[in-house]
Amino acid sequence: xxxxxxxxxxxxxxxxxxxxxxxxxxxxxxxxxxxxxxxxxxxxxxxxxxxxxxxxxxxxxxxxxxxxxxxxxxxxxxxxxxxxxxxxxxxxxxxxxxxxxxxxxxxxxxxxxxxxxxxxxxxxxxxxxxxxxxxxxxxxxxxxxxxxxxxxxxxxxxxxxxxxxxxxxxxxxxxxxxxxxxxxxxxxxxxxxxxxxxxxxxxxxxxxxxxxxxxxxxxxxxxxxxxxxxxxxxxxxxxxxxxxxxxxxxxxxxxxxxxxxxxxxxxxxxxxxxxxxxxxxxxxxxxxxxxxxxxxxxxxxxxxxxxxxxxxxxxxxxxxxxxxxxxxxxxxxxxxxxxxxxxxxxxxxxxxxxxxxxxxxxxxxxxxxxxxxxxxxxxxxxxxxxxxxxxxxxxxxxxxxxxxxxxxxxxxxxxxxxxxx
Amino acid sequence: xxxxxxxxxxxxxxxxxxxxxxxxxxxxxxxxxxxxxxxxxxxxxxxxxxxxxxxxxxxxxxxxxxxxxxxxxxxxxxxxxxxxxxxxxxxxxxxxxxxxxxxxxxxxxxxxxxxxxxxxxxxxxxxxxxxxxxxxxxxxxxxxxxxxxxxxxxxxxxxxxxxxxxxxxxxxxxxxxxxxxxxxxxxxxxxxxxxxxxxxxxxxxxxxxxxxxxxxxxxxxxxxxxxxxxxxxxxxxxxxxxxxxxxxxxxxxxxxxxxxxxxxxxxxxxxxxxxxxxxxxxxxxxxxxxxxxxxxxxxxxxxxxxxxxxxxxxxxxxxxxxxxxxxxxxxxxxxxxxxxxxxxxxxxxxxxxxxxxxxxxxxxxxxxxxxxxxxxxxxxxxxxxxxxxxxxxxxxxxxxxxxxxxxxxxxxxxxxxxxxx
Numbered sequence: 035x036x037x038x039x040x041x042x043x044x045x046x047x048x049x050x051x052x053x054x055x056x057x058x059x060x061x062x063x064x065x066x067x068x069x070x071x072x073x074x075x076x077x078x079x080x081x082x083x084x085x086x087x088x089x090x091x092x093x094x095x096x097x098x099x100x101x102x103x104x105x106x107x108x109x110x111x112x113x114x115x116x117x118x119x120x121x122x123x124x125x126x127x128x129x130x131x132x133x134x135x136x137x138x139x140x141x142x143x144x145x146x147x148x149x150x151x152x153x154x155x156x157x158x159x160x161x162x163x164x165x166x167x168x169x170x171x172x173x174x175x176x177x178x179x180x181x182x183x184x185x186x187x188x189x190x191x192x193x194x195x196x197x198x199x200x201x202x203x204x205x206x207x208x209x210x211x212x213x214x215x216x217x218x219x220x221x222x223x224x225x226x227x228x229x230x231x232x233x234x235x236x237x238x239x240x241x242x243x244x245x246x247x248x249x250x251x252x253x254x255x256x257x258x259x260x261x262x263x264x265x266x267x268x269x270x271x272x273x274x275x276x277x278x279x280x281x282x283x284x285x286x287x288x289x290x291x292x293x294x295x296x297x298x299x300x301x302x303x304x305x306x307x308x309x310x311x312x313x314x315x316x317x318x319x320x321x322x323x324x325x326x327x328x329x330x331x332x333x334x335x336x337x338x339x340x341x342x343x344x345x346x347x348x349x350x351x352x353x354x355x356x357x358x359x360x361x362x363x364x365x366x367x368x369x370x371x372x373x374x375x376x377x378x379x380x381x382x383x384x385x386x387x388x389x390x391x392x393x394x395x396x397x398x399x400x401x402x403x404x405x406x407x408x409x410x411x412x413x414x415x416x417x418x419x420x421x422x423x424x425x426x427x428x429x430x431x432x433x434x435x436x437x438x439x440x441x442x443x444x445x446x447x448x449x450x451x452x453x454x455x
Numbered sequence: 456x457x458x459x460x461x462x463x464x465x466x467x468x469x470x471x472x473x474x475x476x477x478x479x480x481x482x483x484x485x486x487x488x489x490x491x492x493x494x495x496x497x498x499x500x501x502x503x504x505x506x507x508x509x510x511x512x513x514x515x516x517x518x519x520x521x522x523x524x525x526x527x528x529x530x531x532x533x534x535x536x537x538x539x540x541x542x543x544x545x546x547x548x549x550x551x552x553x554x555x556x557x558x559x560x561x562x563x564x565x566x567x568x569x570x571x572x573x574x575x576x577x578x579x580x581x582x583x584x585x586x587x588x589x590x591x592x593x594x595x596x597x598x599x600x601x602x603x604x605x606x607x608x609x610x611x612x613x614x615x616x617x618x619x620x621x622x623x624x625x626x627x628x629x630x631x632x633x634x635x636x637x638x639x640x641x642x643x644x645x646x647x648x649x650x651x652x653x654x655x656x657x658x659x660x661x662x663x664x665x666x667x668x669x670x671x672x673x674x675x676x677x678x679x680x681x682x683x684x685x686x687x688x689x690x691x692x693x694x695x696x697x698x699x700x701x702x703x704x705x706x707x708x709x710x711x712x713x714x715x716x717x718x719x720x721x722x723x724x725x726x727x728x729x730x731x732x733x734x735x736x737x738x739x740x741x742x743x744x745x746x747x748x749x750x751x752x753x754x755x756x757x758x759x760x761x762x763x764x765x766x767x768x769x770x771x772x773x774x775x776x777x778x779x780x781x782x783x784x785x786x787x788x789x790x791x792x793x794x795x796x797x798x799x800x801x802x803x804x805x806x807x808x809x810x811x812x813x814x815x816x817x818x819x820x821x822x823x824x825x826x827x828x829x830x831x832x833x834x835x836x837x838x839x840x841x842x843x844x845x846x847x848x849x850x851x852x853x854x855x856x857x858x859x860x861x862x863x864x865x866x867x868x869x870x871x872x873x874x875x876x
Contacts, residue, residue, distance in 0.1 A: 091478075121514060
């Protein structure tokens, strides 16, 4: 008998009909002879609705109470799902994060899992029941308080449970058929990837692919949890995320996919004195605003003035905040001016084969040049090349690169990996 | 420093504005130098909305899961209330039933409190915070499962906490000014009662007064918890429910109030063989449907036939169920026919003074007769007389009795007790 962990997101349980459909799917998996543990998110817009209410009663809701509020969302969806399963003649028992033993640290709103003790989940399976576990939530032992895991928390719950219970597979249900070589809405020739490594999936997720959250993929890699990203609307095989066997590696294509991200903006700090410690000072002030910086470019300083320009990208929704903080520090930092640009976009080429195949960069930049795309910033990792372009040229850029690396569905015969939407 | 327990029902926290208003009231009580424990129900129609969802996914939702679902309601309201209090500069910590130590038996949907261990609530008060506790919910130690206390559960939570923590008063906030001598919508001359005994309050609640639930009043009486029923919309003194001192007793009026109830129907079982055990058999079958019977009348049997008629009242919403069960047992019970009447109403005259003042019955039936009211059934307790009349004559009946016993606000000078809405 296999142990299957299935995770259903909010859009899969948005209303009573969807919940019944998901319940039938779960019952099918159980009937096929599996032990089934289900992790479920809050229904549709529930979390946003609760956040709206919070903002109506308090300008800055205390984090402890916000966690208490938001965890009501999964409580509703998991109980309804258990009821729907019961109506199909199978026993299901729902468990909160604390009942399922999701032990976390004390950081409300962004807690880390420190231990998983799923005794009650195991008891439910032993009794022949299907276990339904609330995603996104945990419990701190010292305070006795409820915590939440932050963005993508339900994915993390599912992977953590799968790891702790040594599940055969952790199925992540979504509204697309799997992980794609690029966003099919932009690149019509994009196709589903059958198999992708954790490492490639991490790079794609970091570069903007939204189908899986980085944290859940990291957790899966560390614990060797086999992920299966698939659609909740059909029974097609989706994308398997795992480590490749050496044999499989040899047949692996050079490039897995092309990810894009339009959610970032660029700040340029003009005329910074090019003396040791200035950049550190600058980024310390940005970090103090709780902002993660992605790409950084520093120009060669002009010999005559000893001044340089520093550009970096950051999430658009933090732009105003960081600009205000830097402006307040203008005298200390000694720069001349700030420039803000929210018409940029990022494009990332990802593939484990880059390590061993020379010429990838050349082919990449040639493709972009031939398509007339201007490149503003570049960063690389071992298995990724990222560039910043104008947002209005992004779609042309991604199509050009997708074709250049033979990723188009009607292109080369080998199936490549890539990014979902 | 006094310890005050305040309970706010769903209509007091129906939206963000109401929650902020209630938060200000709680903060005022804290600022006046009191320790404050707040018990809160789910917002407005939340419970009904959740029940609707449950019925959409499952015809007969499992009781365990229904409790899991419904307890999301108070989780939302209590977290929002704590946030609103924080926005006024005071710390508030919300606690679920299980966090607040409301230990119950295992009966989902109608659990009984078996122990209250409010350690975390006491810690919150010791730290200078206001404690917010979810009403209606508890926790079973053996199963580790969440339970709910059934109808009026939040009143019971408040009284149980007040008893366990030895509170100075348990304030029950509602949308009327207190307990009234009768329903002011029917009897314009009805007025608020300043002070009523537990015993009288129990009789009024049992007879249809909705301002307090029987179970909470019983709990308060057993543990000598002083209740203060008052409006959440103004700061007027409401109605105190407690045991009277002997001095106060002497000045207590004969009659406290007149309660009415239109929620019941009457079933008449026609032509039952008048032999020992038949009535027991009949009512055993009714009890098997989980129905509480209130009034029973058995006619003197006709000598010629040896048959009798038995009539009883029961909640209207159980009528169809009980009729079906009796009809299925027609042969066993040997009756001739069933009659169902949902056009009845009950009227109850309540007053501790009945024990020692003769002539109350005479005055009561005279008043009804003079108003032309036909009486169909009668039952009495030591301090109550109840009758069943036609529902369309009920309003005339209650006004006639209210006046006859000098309960009208501009009537006799003594202030009497009575029923709320």
